[in-house]
Amino acid sequence: MARLSLNQRTCAEWTLREAIDGCLSAGLSSLGVWREPVAHVGLETARRWVEESGLRVSSVCRGGFLTMPEGSLRRASLDSNRAAIEETATLGAPALVLVPGGLPEGERDIDAARRRFLDGVAALVPEAQAAGVVLAIEPMHPIFAADRGVVSTLEQALDMAEQFPASAVGVVVDTFHLWWEPGVEQQIARAGDRIASYQISDWITPLPPDALLSRGMVGDGHIDFEAFTGWVARTGYAGDVEVEIFNADVWATPGAEVVATMSDRYLERVQPWLG
Amino acid sequence: MARLSLNQRTCAEWTLREAIDGCLSAGLSSLGVWREPVAHVGLETARRWVEESGLRVSSVCRGGFLTMPEGSLRRASLDSNRAAIEETATLGAPALVLVPGGLPEGERDIDAARRRFLDGVAALVPEAQAAGVVLAIEPMHPIFAADRGVVSTLEQALDMAEQFPASAVGVVVDTFHLWWEPGVEQQIARAGDRIASYQISDWITPLPPDALLSRGMVGDGHIDFEAFTGWVARTGYAGDVEVEIFNADVWATPGAEVVATMSDRYLERVQPWLG
Numbered sequence: 001m002a003r004l005s006l007n008q009r010t011c012a013e014w015t016l017r018e019a020i021d022g023c024l025s026a027g028l029s030s031l032g033v034w035r036e037p038v039a040h041v042g043l044e045t046a047r048r049w050v051e052e053s054g055l056r057v058s059s060v061c062r063g064g065f066l067t068m069p070e071g072s073l074r075r076a077s078l079d080s081n082r083a084a085i086e087e088t089a090t091l092g093a094p095a096l097v098l099v100p101g102g103l104p105e106g107e108r109d110i111d112a113a114r115r116r117f118l119d120g121v122a123a124l125v126p127e128a129q130a131a132g133v134v135l136a137i138e139p140m141h142p143i144f145a146a147d148r149g150v151v152s153t154l155e156q157a158l159d160m161a162e163q164f165p166a167s168a169v170g171v172v173v174d175t176f177h178l179w180w181e182p183g184v185e186q187q188i189a190r191a192g193d194r195i196a197s198y199q200i201s202d203w204i205t206p207l208p209p210d211a212l213l214s215r216g217m218v219g220d221g222h223i224d225f226e227a228f229t230g231w232v233a234r235t236g237y238a239g240d241v242e243v244e245i246f247n248a249d250v251w252a253t254p255g256a257e258v259v260a261t262m263s264d265r266y267l268e269r270v271q272p273w274l275g
Numbered sequence: 276m277a278r279l280s281l282n283q284r285t286c287a288e289w290t291l292r293e294a295i296d297g298c299l300s301a302g303l304s305s306l307g308v309w310r311e312p313v314a315h316v317g318l319e320t321a322r323r324w325v326e327e328s329g330l331r332v333s334s335v336c337r338g339g340f341l342t343m344p345e346g347s348l349r350r351a352s353l354d355s356n357r358a359a360i361e362e363t364a365t366l367g368a369p370a371l372v373l374v375p376g377g378l379p380e381g382e383r384d385i386d387a388a389r390r391r392f393l394d395g396v397a398a399l400v401p402e403a404q405a406a407g408v409v410l411a412i413e414p415m416h417p418i419f420a421a422d423r424g425v426v427s428t429l430e431q432a433l434d435m436a437e438q439f440p441a442s443a444v445g446v447v448v449d450t451f452h453l454w455w456e457p458g459v460e461q462q463i464a465r466a467g468d469r470i471a472s473y474q475i476s477d478w479i480t481p482l483p484p485d486a487l488l489s490r491g492m493v494g495d496g497h498i499d500f501e502a503f504t505g506w507v508a509r510t511g512y513a514g515d516v517e518v519e520i521f522n523a524d525v526w527a528t529p530g531a532e533v534v535a536t537m538s539d540r541y542l543e544r545v546q547p548w549l550g
Contacts, residue, residue, distance in 0.1 A: 108499035110455065143418045145455035146497040147480045156457040180385065180420035182431040205422045209484030222421040224383035 003274065004266050005030035005058040007199065007244035008037060011255035016041055018255065020053045026259040030056040030240040032197075033091065035084060047090050057093035058240035059136065059172075059197045060084065064098035066120030067113040067150055074120070077101075081124050089131040094239065095196035096128070097136050097172055102147040113150045118160050125168045136196035137161055138172040141180075143211050154178050154187040161194050170196030173232060174244070176203055176215050179223045188231040195237050200225065200270060201245045208247065215245045218265040225269040233275035241270060278549065279541050280305035280333040282474065282519035283312060286530035291316055293530065295328045301534040305331040305515040307472075308366065310359060322365050332368035333515035334411065334447075334472045335359065339373035341395030342388040342425055349395070352376075356399050364406040369514065370471035371403070372411050372447055377422040388425045393435050400443045411471035412436055413447040416455075418486050429453050429462040436469050445471030448507060449519070451478055451490050454498045463506040470512045475500065475545060476520045483522065490520045493540040500544040508550035516545060 006028055008019050016037040023031050031050075038046040038060075050057055063084040068074045081096075088096040100117045103110060121135060128135045139157040140149030151157050154171065161169045171194050178184050180203075188195075202221030208214045218225060229241075243262045250258055281303055283294050291312040298306050306325075313321040313335075325332055338356040343349045356371075363371040375392045378385060396410060403410045414432040415424030426432050429446065436444045446469050453459050455478075463470075477498050479491030493500060504516075518537045525533055 103497055108497055109502070110499075114457075141418075142416060142455040143482070146478055152455050153457055180417040180427050182389075182428055203421055207418070207486045211482045211486075222378055222383055224385075227384070 001027055001263055001266065001271070002029055003240050004028050004263060004271075005032050005056070005240040005242040006259060006262070007032035007061070007242045008034045009061070010243050010245045010250065010262065011258055012251045014255050016046055017049065020049055020055060022255050022259055023055055024053060025256065026263060028055070028259070028263070030058045032058045032061065032242045032244065033093070034061045035087060038087060038091070043087055043090055050091055056240065057091045058242050059095045059097050060088040060091060060093045062097045062099050063135070064117075064138070065101040066117045067101035068104045069116065078120065078123060081120075082127055085124065085127050085131050085133050088133045093133075095134045095136040095170060097138055097197060099138055100140065100149045100151045102144070102150060110145065110150055117150060118163075121160065121164070121169060125164050129165070129168045134170045134196045135168060136170045136172045138174065139177055141177045153181050154184060154191065155181070158187060158191055158194065166194055170194045172197045172199060174199040174201075175223050175225065175228050176201045179203055179228065185231050188235060192235050195232065195235060195239070197242060198232050198237060198239065199242045199244045201243065210248070213246045213248050215247050217245060217247075217250065217261060218243065219269050226273050229270050229273040230275075233273060241266065241274070276302055276538055276541065276546070277304055278515050279303050279538060280307050280331070280515040280517040281534060281537070282307035282336070282517045283309045284336070285518050285520045285525065285537065286533055287526045289530050291321055292324065295324055295330060297530050297534055298330055299328060300531065301538060303330070303534070303538070305333045307333045307336065307517045307519065308368070309336045310362060313362060313366070318362055318365055325366055331515065332366045333517050334370045334372050335363040335366060335368045337372045337374050338410070339392075339413070340376040341392045342376035343379045344391065353395060353398060356395075357402055360399065360402050360406050360408050363408045368408075370409045370411040370445060372413050372472060374413055375415065375424045375426045377419070377425060385420065385425055392425060393438075396435065396439070396444060400439050404440070404443045409445045409471045410443060411445045411447045413449065414452055416452045428456050429459060429466065430456070433462060433466055433469065441469055445469045447472045447474060449474040449476075450498050450500065450503050451476045454478055454503065460506050463510060467510050470507065470510060470514070472517060473507050473512060473514065474517045474519045476518065485523070488521050488523050490522050492520060492522075492525065492536060493518065494544050501548050504545050504548040505550075508548060516541065516549070
């Protein structure tokens with residue numbers, strides 16, 4: 001389980017301290033952190049805890065939300081992203097995950113929103129390079145295109161990322177978001193060293209009523225993790241494999257039990273194909 | 276409203292007779308029919324009612340569901356499609372809508388399912404040509420990729436359709452399914468005379484709890500109907516514009532009221548851009 005990482009939102013009830021201890025107890029060596037629980041204890045405390053734990057921080061969630069037009073909201077979002085870049089560097093994580101953001105209130109031009117997101121990424125590249133942090137664009141399932149993430153395919157994310165150095169802008173490859181994409185195998189190959197994070201959760205049916213909480217435990221749904229993981233491995237990806245599951249049933253389960261189940265599933269369905 | 280068509284599922288409580296009368300009362304000139312309500316009164320009665328009404332039948336829903344492997348289920352599905360082609364021809368409709376079908380139980384290879392759907396289309400082409408019916412492949416929003424429609428983009432549907440004569444295989448352009456697709460404007464232009472049906476409904480947020488019933492009334496959501504309709508019109512598309520809404524609130528509203536609202540929205544948001 002040397003490459004298995006717990007994304008904090010999978011055990012949403014856990015504080016940062018509990019998440020660190022939970023990873024250590026379960027024999028994991030990596031943790032994907034969210035900014036809010038880090039802020040709750042303070043960045044310096046979080047940094048010290050992580051260092052003392054010996055865990056890697058596989059990624060920081062999340063920056064992005066850069067689809068709005070010029071104005072105070074956009075300036076505030078850019079400032080928040082700059083702070084997030086610093087936090088990512090301080091915690092020693094390789095990548096800051098960028099959730100693109102949805103359509104601004106009342107706007108229906110998705111291409112314009114996509115262009116503004118890309119402009120926002122461009123504005124952050126110098127800071128990311130200075131800090132040694134990769135901005136990881138997360139293409140999101142089209143179920144979220146209106147209200148959360150206007151970048152809808154890995155192909156589109158790569159069209160954006162390739163406008164910048166690979167040391168500054170990469171992509172998140174998340175099975176839940178991308179499993180359906182026509183030609184995704186070729187896009188993963190194209191991504192190569194742009195893959196800044198590999199995240200896994202399953203697409204389950206019937207889809208749970210709250211679209212935001214519709215991700216399933218690896219192995220409970222329709223995704224071919226063996227094939228997907230093999231495609232990622234063939235790029236030479238050597239990073240962590242983060243389990244990120246937003247699901248009310250998972251959140252109602254004790255964290256240690258969730259981590260045990262995800263570890264079993266990882267060993268069955270993912271690890272053997274990591275090469 | 277010379278090109279506005281009511282898809283029967285928008286007023287799901289109406290029988291075929293009520294749908295015909297509802298269209299006539301509201302001044303519509305076209306109806307998209309479903310096979311089940313046609314079968315309920317018998318094909319010959321349905322044909323006569325339609326003929327006497329003077330309405331066009333804009334499309335027949337639905338064929339397809341061809342993702343399963345060889346065996347009795349697949350043979351039954353092909354037979355059902357053959358019957359649907361005959362019904363489409365008898366009713367004088369230009370197109371039979373093909374819903375691709377989802378992943379067979381326990382299967383996780385979506386590319387294999389896509390190939391089997393395409394093989395099924397190929398098997399039906401001779402009958403479609405003989406009957407003068409276009410098989411209209413419906414690319415479906417990826418929210419349905421697992422359980423209903425493995426063809427996920429207009430680009431992918433066109434890659435399939437272009438393997439056959441345009442007189443035999445076309446595509447459905449449905450705003451709900453395609454509004455988010457990167458490059459959809461270019462794909463619509465590419466589609467040209469392959470567009471066998473233009474269907475409209477909106478993407479609303481928050482998404483209703485039942486994904487199958489998540490479509491909204493035109494104008495209630497995030498889709499740019501003006502732009503989308505303009506792209507379709509620029510291909511020279513001269514067919515009907517079908518309103519297809521699966522939504523529990525719409526179904527709970529009296530049919531005449533639904534038709535009045537959809538007519539108003541069509542005149543405001545769609546008709547002026549039809550060229």
